[in-house]
Amino acid sequence: MAIGTSTGLGSAPADGASLLPVPDAAGRRMRLQLPRSPKVLIGLAMLAVFLIVAVIGPWIAPYNPSRSFSATASFPQAPSAAHWLGTTQQQQDVLSQLLAGGRSTVLVAFVAGLVATVLSIVIGVTAGYAGRLTDDLLSMLANFFLVLPALPLLIVIFGFLKTAQGGHDLLIGLVIAITGWAWGARVLRAQTLSLRNRDYVESARIVGERGWRIIGFEILPNLTPIVASSFLFTVLYGVGTYTALAFLGLVNPNHWSWGGMLFYAQVAGAEQSGYWWLFIPPGIAVALLGTSLALINFGIDEFINPRLRVAGLSRRRARRAGVSGLPKRFVLGVTPVVRQDLAAAADGTPGWGPGGRAPGGPAPGAGSADLISASGHAKSRRWRRGGGQ
Amino acid sequence: MTELGVTAQPPATGTPLLEARHLTKHFPVHQALRTARRRLRERPAGAAAAGRPVVHALEDVSIALPRAQVTAVVGESGSGKSTLARVLARLLPPTSGELLLDGRQMPASGAGRRRYARQVQLVLQDPFSSLNPVHDVRYHLARPLRIHGLGENAGSLEESITSLLERVSLTPAGQFASKYPHELSGGQRQRVAIARALAVRPTVLLADEPVSMLDVSIRLGLLNLLSDLRERERIAILYITHDIASARYLADTIAVMYAGQIVESGPAQQVTDEPAHPYTQLLLSAAPDPERAGPPVLAARGSPPSLVSPPAGCRFHPRCPHAMAICADRAPGDFDVAPGHAAACWLHAKDLDPAQAGPIARPPAGQPPAGQPDSARSSAPEPGEETR
Numbered sequence: 001m002a003i004g005t006s007t008g009l010g011s012a013p014a015d016g017a018s019l020l021p022v023p024d025a026a027g028r029r030m031r032l033q034l035p036r037s038p039k040v041l042i043g044l045a046m047l048a049v050f051l052i053v054a055v056i057g058p059w060i061a062p063y064n065p066s067r068s069f070s071a072t073a074s075f076p077q078a079p080s081a082a083h084w085l086g087t088t089q090q091q092q093d094v095l096s097q098l099l100a101g102g103r104s105t106v107l108v109a110f111v112a113g114l115v116a117t118v119l120s121i122v123i124g125v126t127a128g129y130a131g132r133l134t135d136d137l138l139s140m141l142a143n144f145f146l147v148l149p150a151l152p153l154l155i156v157i158f159g160f161l162k163t164a165q166g167g168h169d170l171l172i173g174l175v176i177a178i179t180g181w182a183w184g185a186r187v188l189r190a191q192t193l194s195l196r197n198r199d200y201v202e203s204a205r206i207v208g209e210r211g212w213r214i215i216g217f218e219i220l221p222n223l224t225p226i227v228a229s230s231f232l233f234t235v236l237y238g239v240g241t242y243t244a245l246a247f248l249g250l251v252n253p254n255h256w257s258w259g260g261m262l263f264y265a266q267v268a269g270a271e272q273s274g275y276w277w278l279f280i281p282p283g284i285a286v287a288l289l290g291t292s293l294a295l296i297n298f299g300i301d302e303f304i305n306p307r308l309r310v311a312g313l314s315r316r317r318a319r320r321a322g323v324s325g326l327p328k329r330f331v332l333g334v335t336p337v338v339r340q341d342l343a344a345a346a347d348g349t350p351g352w353g354p355g356g357r358a359p360g361g362p363a364p365g366a367g368s369a370d371l372i373s374a375s376g377h378a379k380s381r382r383w384r385r386g387g388g389q
Numbered sequence: 390m391t392e393l394g395v396t397a398q399p400p401a402t403g404t405p406l407l408e409a410r411h412l413t414k415h416f417p418v419h420q421a422l423r424t425a426r427r428r429l430r431e432r433p434a435g436a437a438a439a440g441r442p443v444v445h446a447l448e449d450v451s452i453a454l455p456r457a458q459v460t461a462v463v464g465e466s467g468s469g470k471s472t473l474a475r476v477l478a479r480l481l482p483p484t485s486g487e488l489l490l491d492g493r494q495m496p497a498s499g500a501g502r503r504r505y506a507r508q509v510q511l512v513l514q515d516p517f518s519s520l521n522p523v524h525d526v527r528y529h530l531a532r533p534l535r536i537h538g539l540g541e542n543a544g545s546l547e548e549s550i551t552s553l554l555e556r557v558s559l560t561p562a563g564q565f566a567s568k569y570p571h572e573l574s575g576g577q578r579q580r581v582a583i584a585r586a587l588a589v590r591p592t593v594l595l596a597d598e599p600v601s602m603l604d605v606s607i608r609l610g611l612l613n614l615l616s617d618l619r620e621r622e623r624i625a626i627l628y629i630t631h632d633i634a635s636a637r638y639l640a641d642t643i644a645v646m647y648a649g650q651i652v653e654s655g656p657a658q659q660v661t662d663e664p665a666h667p668y669t670q671l672l673l674s675a676a677p678d679p680e681r682a683g684p685p686v687l688a689a690r691g692s693p694p695s696l697v698s699p700p701a702g703c704r705f706h707p708r709c710p711h712a713m714a715i716c717a718d719r720a721p722g723d724f725d726v727a728p729g730h731a732a733a734c735w736l737h738a739k740d741l742d743p744a745q746a747g748p749i750a751r752p753p754a755g756q757p758p759a760g761q762p763d764s765a766r767s768s769a770p771e772p773g774e775e776t777r
Binding site: 199200202203204205206217218222 | 480510518522523524533536537582586
């Protein structure tokens with residue numbers, strides 16, 4: 001039987017239930033609230049830019065990315081007013097290729113992420129909830145796909161696909177998803193195992209809920225943060241894998257993508273010859289897309305892991321209160337006690353800053369920061385350390 | 390009297406609403422290979438292989454819950470109280486024994502499970518985990534109503550939710566209905582859990598330590614709520630607790646459990662005033678008493694036995710201050726000490742010969758006193774392994 005944990009530290013009960021979306025104070029519908037840290041905001045903004053480019057990129061591209069501007073020039077042209085990012089060896093406009101290639105890359109990555117997430121939910125949650133033989137079989141399947149070397153397998157599959165329909169984004173995304181769902185399934189299975197014996201799941205069973213409803217309405221909402229994080233992770237995997245496959249020349253070369261641009265840059269010997277405009281723009285685009293996904297994932301991570309959240313919040317609060325660099329830690333069961341002798345000893349050591357001041361008579365101007373820190377647990381630790389000097 | 394445990398007999402007559410007969414629940418022990426091999430090595434060569442070791446969580450428990458009565462089950466942690474509640478709620482299938490609802494057995498199908506859930510509801514111990522944090526109070530109460538077809542349209546559903554919340558004194562109901570579990574206190578959550586159990590208008594309410602996680606100040610309110618349900622709704626209530634004082638306050642009948650068996654049962658007043666089983670006496674002497682000066686005087690110490698290999702004979706005999714030779718050898722049946730009051734203890738047997746009533750041979754391993762035929766119904770799994 002689960003032991004109640006809400007006697008914990010106020011904002012951060014240690015129970016898994018606290019990983020859950022916390023509704024706002026008004027008690028409205030619960031939703032996933034990402035921490036509004038700069039990391040997450042930057043990540044979301046970057047991702048929004050990439051999504052917009054994916055949608056309108058091919059239309060705002062100045063030229064047809066496949067159009068050759070000169071039949072005579074045999075070297076890539078450096079960036080100029082006509083071609084902001086220069087031209088390729090075939091005298092095609094790099095900026096147009098970059099804008100046109102975004103759609104394919106983003107589409108493949110998101111299709112892969114979506115399909116893989118659905119697969120991992122279906123297989124992982126079913127395995128975790130059903131248990132026994134079903135769990136054994138589905139886990140074995142997931143393990144099989146985990147140990148399968150993804151890239152060589154994809155190379156073989158794309159070898160077959162290339163002639164027929166290698167440029168088909170949906171199909172590519174699907175194939176990448178097949179190699180990428182197993183990780184998410186393992187994580188979801190583990191969390192489902194822990195949720196399925198929670199009291200609220202048993203209560204639903206006592207009330208007479210059917211199995212599928214318990215999975216869909218009692219367990220799945222509690223898995224939302226993990227599903228979201230696993231989705232972003234798979235999208236990231238999709239970006240990397242698609243770029244790698246295109247770079248290896250396994251995708252229809254007339255289908256523009258950032259990986260394909262890198263492939264042509266490699267063919268042109270861009271690195272040796274210093275044609276930086278051939279490989280830097282697509283490289284940076286891939287890197288920034290990956291970064292934006294990772295930044296959002298950090299936010300979800302903070303959200304899932306209450307320890308990170310608490311640390312972040314308290315540090316931020318401490319900064320707002322004007323206390324900087326204070327290693328604030330919650331110590332359960334330790335009540336701050338004013339030790340007169342130690343406090344007096346610490347009074348004479350200005351190196352300890354506001355922490356060393358005797359709480360009996362706070363210096364004027366110390367303000368709220370002093371009050372806050374004087375009531376915190378970290379404070380009592382400080383006094384002890386100060387006294388030990 | 391052929392059974393091991395005592396049947397918790399209600400003083401009232403008539404068919405009980407929910408009756409459990411000879412319930413036994415064993416959980417297989419998942420053990421590491423090394424432990425299994427060690428056990429195999431240590432096993433005497435002649436001993437018969439007992440198969441996989443199991444936890445004897447419930448051993449031949451019979452209990453009856455009559456209408457409009459509170460039956461309390463008391464016992465210390467690990468005595469099988471919660472397992473009993475879960476088996477009675479059909480969350481766990483019993484290893485053997487039968488469950489009779491209104492004198493009939495319910496089929497194990499999905500529809501049978503729902504029909505059973507319509508009548509028998511269980512309130513779990515921990516109000517902090519028995520409500521899903523992602524759903525509000527309204528959802529928790531609406532689900533049982535919807536599942537069992539009690540809220541046909543939105544208006545009557547809302548009405549039922551309001552009246553349920555008012556019954557458990559969560560007012561204003563409209564405000565509480567849209568709150569999420571984390572916005573409620575422990576007592577309020579437990580009230581919501583009880584309201585959810587009452588939503589289907591059950592005839593049997595199983596309460597698994599409903600107040601043990603709550604603050605003392607709200608316990609009485611919940612106990613009075615249960616008492617009120619018994620009087621007004623004539624619900625049969627099973628009240629599981631380790632607090633014998635609250636059992637006396639609330640219950641009509643008390644059954645005392647020890648190591649998976651019911652060792653004593655009878656009217657609440659009588660069991661607490663004149664406990665017949667040494668374990669009940671021990672339990673009562675350990676209960677806090679404001680009038681007593683100084684620490685409680687305990688007649689026996691020790692801890693509950695391993696349920697994987699419980700002691701042979703009476704399971705309490707290693708701790709019992711009155712243990713006799715027979716106790717280590719044969720499990721006692723139940724002996725009536727008063728009308729409706731029974732105890733599974735050899736002290737209350739009428740005709741024990743002196744050899745049987747003599748001092749216990751310690752250690753009791755494999756030394757049954759002469760003249761004791763080995764009883765076929767002795768449930769001791771491996772007497773040879775008994776080292777206590």
